Amino acid sequence: MNTPAPVETPVERLLALLAPDMDGVARLIRDRMASQHAPRIPEVTAHLVGAGGKRLRPLLTLAAARLCGYDGSDHLKLAATVEFIHTATLLHDDVVDESARRRGRPTANLLWDNKSSVLVGDYLFARAFQLMVETGNLRVLDILSNAAAVIAEGEVLQLTAAANLDTDETVYLQVIRGKTAALFSAATEAGAVVAGADDVVALALHDYGDALGIAFQIADDLLDYRGTDDRLGKNVGDDFRERKMSLPVIRALAGADEAERDFWQRVIGKGDQRDGDLATAMAIMTRHGSLDSTRDTALEHAARARAALGPLPVGPIRSQLADLADFVVARLV
């Protein structure tokens, strides 16, 4: 009588394939997030880590390690590491974003939240490094510490690229690598390396994570203009209002005539935005085909992710990783 609910997405199917490993990661996260001395730490992180979320990044590490035949337990530590780095990044993004959103609210609250977010984020970064050091694997340490630097550099770059009409696609790629792809590729490559995979396999899994992350982020940036309901906590036009130089804007600017350039200069460059500007921006983008070409670029990266899996052992994990590449852009087609 109890027919199981249909398992629908590749993420859910990977979660099912790797359920015992994911339980181990969840335990590790709970144990290492705790602080005997500072109960505020689990308070602050509970809603981020405890809520579960998709936990896509640790899943990538586990999948990569198992796909490479790993039968040890260090991959659990690395999976928890990438989730801690991700959560720390979210906390620090909070400081930046929430501040802007809450200008009307009392300063004391805002500052208290900022303090907690910064310091608890730092704590999670430190815990992440402790966890990865415990594996004693220097190549893995190299991969993850490099990723941390690319992430931070990308965030700073995003800050300075915002509202700057000279931002080109090269800078945009660096920003989204920092924002998303660097941790995806480190997650998959670290899983391969801890499993003792050879260089070809480790590189293939790195490239898979890189392409997957880029496809994912371009899709997200496109949906900020095309709109959908499945992007948690974000609304159509958020990037526009924050004057972000995302790919649809960069491409619309590349083909802009003088009047359009003046428009972008006013709304993005100067931040002088009025009623109807978002609709105008979308009409300009549609006219130049920059929404369609952005979608095509996302699909190309998804195809690159799928192709990168070529050298890897055929089986259920590889199949789901391939489907995952299509899944992250499925919202676009």
Added chain:
Amino acid sequence: MNTPAPVETPVERLLALLAPDMDGVARLIRDRMASQHAPRIPEVTAHLVGAGGKRLRPLLTLAAARLCGYDGSDHLKLAATVEFIHTATLLHDDVVDESARRRGRPTANLLWDNKSSVLVGDYLFARAFQLMVETGNLRVLDILSNAAAVIAEGEVLQLTAAANLDTDETVYLQVIRGKTAALFSAATEAGAVVAGADDVVALALHDYGDALGIAFQIADDLLDYRGTDDRLGKNVGDDFRERKMSLPVIRALAGADEAERDFWQRVIGKGDQRDGDLATAMAIMTRHGSLDSTRDTALEHAARARAALGPLPVGPIRSQLADLADFVVARLV
């Protein structure tokens, strides 16, 4: 004719003894702080790292390594690592402190500064981890990643201990270990370990750094009430106004009668501070001898630092480290 200027402090004498090493560290800091892609990073850090400052922490690592007979170059990387961690901490403290100080200023500026401080701090943390991973020394990685966790935990603890009259000396010690002593002790211990020192020597240098850092921080907390001009950028009463539970307050509270307890509850617990309250606080502390007993505790830790040097080779570096222990509390006597 050119008589050299008298070299006065143990820090200056250590800088002279280790001048070529310190030049190497300065070069490494300059090279690794640079970001090809995000010029904002050196802009933000220039006034912190470029100004030179005392660079006490990298000096401790270099001194420890040389004292243990090290003749390699990995100690330069570790010295740069501890300076990066320290600078990142300062940047993140800025977010917390400057925000509070600048309430009257335009929000946009404040947010921009906050964003840069958080993200550039994260970049420096990541660069610090890259540098230490390059040494390939897992014991050193263990020491420094643990220190990073203690630092972050101590900062969170300080946040929750502020304005909390139940804060005791145990919590206070944890807070100042996080704030100061954990990085001092990691700096000296890492120097010993990279030099291949045996466990007794490594522990001795750990204990030296721990005691030195605690003496230094207690002295600083005491001077916040006793006052002096040589504390850069801080004014008498800052901790009082920020409702910090530092050692002089904790000890005054321990012996407080009911009226005094009500006073502390109002000014620290509730933050209801009026003209003359700081003077009243200092009078109460003087009456209970809590300023004198705080000074004695600082002197005890300085003596512990000096004593910890027992197992180490006699010579100019050990002499200067011993004098440094007295120097950090010399402002108090």
